[in-house]
Amino acid sequence: xxxxxxxxxxxxxxxxxxxxxxxxxxxxxxxxxxxxxxxxxxxxxxxxxxxxxxxxxxxxxxxxxxxxxxxxxxxxxxxxxxxxxxxxxxxxxxxxxxxxxxxxxxxxxxxxxxxxxxxxxxxxxxxxxxxxxxxxxxxxxxxxxxxxxxxxxxxxxxxxxxxxxxxxxxxxxxxxxxxxxxxxxxxxxxxxxxxxxxxxxxxxxxxxxxxxxxxxxxxxxxxxxxxxxxxxxxxxxxxxxxxxxxxxxxxxxxxxxxxxxxxxxxxxxxxxxxxxxxxxxxxxxxxxxxxxxxxxxxxxxxxxxxxxxxxxxxxxxxxxxxxxxxxxxxxxxxxxxxxxxxxxxxxxxxxxxxxxxxxxxxxxxxxxxxxxxx
Numbered sequence: 001x002x003x004x005x006x007x008x009x010x011x012x013x014x015x016x017x018x019x020x021x022x023x024x025x026x027x028x029x030x031x032x033x034x035x036x037x038x039x040x041x042x043x044x045x046x047x048x049x050x051x052x053x054x055x056x057x058x059x060x061x062x063x064x065x066x067x068x069x070x071x072x073x074x075x076x077x078x079x080x081x082x083x084x085x086x087x088x089x090x091x092x093x094x095x096x097x098x099x100x101x102x103x104x105x106x107x108x109x110x111x112x113x114x115x116x117x118x119x120x121x122x123x124x125x126x127x128x129x130x131x132x133x134x135x136x137x138x139x140x141x142x143x144x145x146x147x148x149x150x151x152x153x154x155x156x157x158x159x160x161x162x163x164x165x166x167x168x169x170x171x172x173x174x175x176x177x178x179x180x181x182x183x184x185x186x187x188x189x190x191x192x193x194x195x196x197x198x199x200x201x202x203x204x205x206x207x208x209x210x211x212x213x214x215x216x217x218x219x220x221x222x223x224x225x226x227x228x229x230x231x232x233x234x235x236x237x238x239x240x241x242x243x244x245x246x247x248x249x250x251x252x253x254x255x256x257x258x259x260x261x262x263x264x265x266x267x268x269x270x271x272x273x274x275x276x277x278x279x280x281x282x283x284x285x286x287x288x289x290x291x292x293x294x295x296x297x298x299x300x301x302x303x304x305x306x307x308x309x310x311x312x313x314x315x316x317x318x319x320x321x322x323x324x325x326x327x328x329x330x331x332x333x334x335x336x337x338x339x340x341x342x343x344x345x346x347x348x349x350x351x352x353x354x355x356x357x358x359x360x361x362x363x364x365x366x367x368x369x370x371x372x373x374x
Contacts (some may be wrong), residue, residue, distance in 0.1 A: 010054060018049045021172035025050040026074030031098040032057075035064035042146055044135070045094065047072025047086045052139075058204045059139040064144065066103060071095035078268050081118030082324070088123045091115075095128050109151065110135045113157065114268055116298035116326035120352060134297050137268075152297070153181075159300035161267040166208045169266045173259050174204035195234060196251060203227055203259050212263060215249055220260050227252040267302050268324060280338040280346060282321045282328075286312055288335035295327035295336065303327070325351045 017025050023140055027050040034044075034057065044060075045068045046052055053069060060067075070090045072080035080086035095101065097107065111119055113134045121132035136145050136156035145152050178197050185193040206223065215222045231252035235245050282303065291311030295304050304327070305316040328336045328348050338346040 003077060010058075011055065012332065014051070016173055018168050019175040021051075021168065022176060024074030027053050027069065029069045029071050029094065029098075031100055031103070032067040032069065034060045034067050035062065037064045037066045037103075039103065041065050041104065042150075043068060043100055043104060043106075043109045044111075044142070045070055045091055045109050047075065047077045047080050047090075047115075049074055049076045049080070052076055056139040056142070059142055059163075063143055065146075066100055068094050068100055068109070077306050078114040078117075079110045081115045086115060087118040087180055088120045088127070091119050091124055091132075092127050095124075095130055096249075107131060108133065113152075113298055113300065114136050114159075114326075116330055117324050119328070121294065121330055122332050132293075137300060154302060157297065157300065158302055159267065159269040161269050165267060166210075170204045170208035174201050177204075177255070177258065189257075192247075199227065199231060199252065200255055200259070203255050207260050209267070212260060220256065223260060224253055224256040227256045269323065280323060280340050280344075282315065282323070283337045283339045283345070284313070284315050284317055285335045285337070286314075288333045290333050290335075292332050294330045294332070298326040298330050299327070300324065328352075 027048050029048050041064050043066045044056070046056060048069050050073055053067075056067070070086065071094070072090065074087035075083070075085055077086060091109070091111070101107075107130045109124070109130050110133050113136060116134050119132065121134075124130055124132045133150055135142060135150075135153045137159050138156075141152070141156045145156060178200050181196050181200060182193065185196055202224070210217055212223060228249055231248040232245055236249045286307075289312040291306075291313070293306070293313065295313055296306070301317070301320040301322055303315060303317050303321045304313045306312075307314040323338065325338065328338070328351050331348065334348045337348060338351070
């Protein structure tokens with residue numbers, strides 16, 4: 001009976017945290033035992049986003065491991081790492097304060113691959129003597145990763161925007177928007193409530209369920225024109241007046257902008273088109289490359305491959321780069337950088353020091369939180 005209640009609560013939390021995914025959902029930090037771990041068991045580290053932690057624990061059912069939950073302000077690993085809330089400082093602090101060093105004989109930690117934009121592996125090693133490995137993109141692959149002696153296949157390293165994730169992001173944008181609109185229109189314009197909510201969900205579905213990315217030309221403009229035509233056409237068909245027509249136009253344009261604003265930022269498998277470095281490309285200085293190959297481990301899009309007949313990497317698929325900069329953050333020889341093709345470069349030190357804000361600008365000074373001097 002208790003197990004059934006726990007599963008029911010878990011399901012309700014999944015729904016609630018999916019609907020309101022944009023809000024922080026913190027869980028307790030510190031050390032947790034997964035199964036019956038011992039002194040040689042693997043050590044996993046993740047952020048304190050409740051949905052992530054619960055999914056990881058579900059994926060690791062039947063496995064033995066230690067889990068160190070580090071502070072990430074209740075934000076998911078991908079966003080927290082890029083935004084400076086889950087970096088070297090948080091991981092180092094969690095290792096020092098969790099008591100894990102007294103529980104295991106080794107000094108190896110496995111972090112989510114998507115944490116590589118913020119956690120500098122070599123700085124963790126320098127500061128606390130722990131070697132960092134980056135696990136697969138998805139928690140469900142962790143048991144296979146561990147069984148393969150912590151070797152991830154190329155498929156495990158690739159980020160995907162799956163149908164499930166699309167539904168989750170559609171709901172995460174449409175549900176809170178619908179809640180606000182339901183309050184406003186329920187109080188002041190009840191007759192328009194159902195049409196407005198219908199437009200909201202249809203637009204959200206169009207953006208996230210494979211339609212938006214297949215639109216040729218300027219996507220936002222095309223979608224806005226279609227939404228505008230549909231909303232105004234509905235108003236005309238029911239014989240409403242000019243004020244209603246103007247209101248429908250404003251609502252259609254506003255919802256189109258809101259629901260499509262962060263489409264490219266909703267998954268780590270695509271480049272964000274509204275951030276300052278969107279026009280930049282990944283660059284490689286082969287003279288500096290010494291074949292550490294950590295870029296192969298952290299790239300979510302398979303941009304790199306081993307160069308034939310030499311211990312180096314090469315840019316095999318630069319067009320697939322989403323400019324997450326994880327490879328640049330991790331490269332121990334600073335062989336990677338961003339450039340715009342016209343002489344402007346973003347160097348590794350700037351990428352490690354300045355994290356991204358919500359508008360995609362590298363404006364949050366990490367100071368020495370990632371092991372660099374302010």
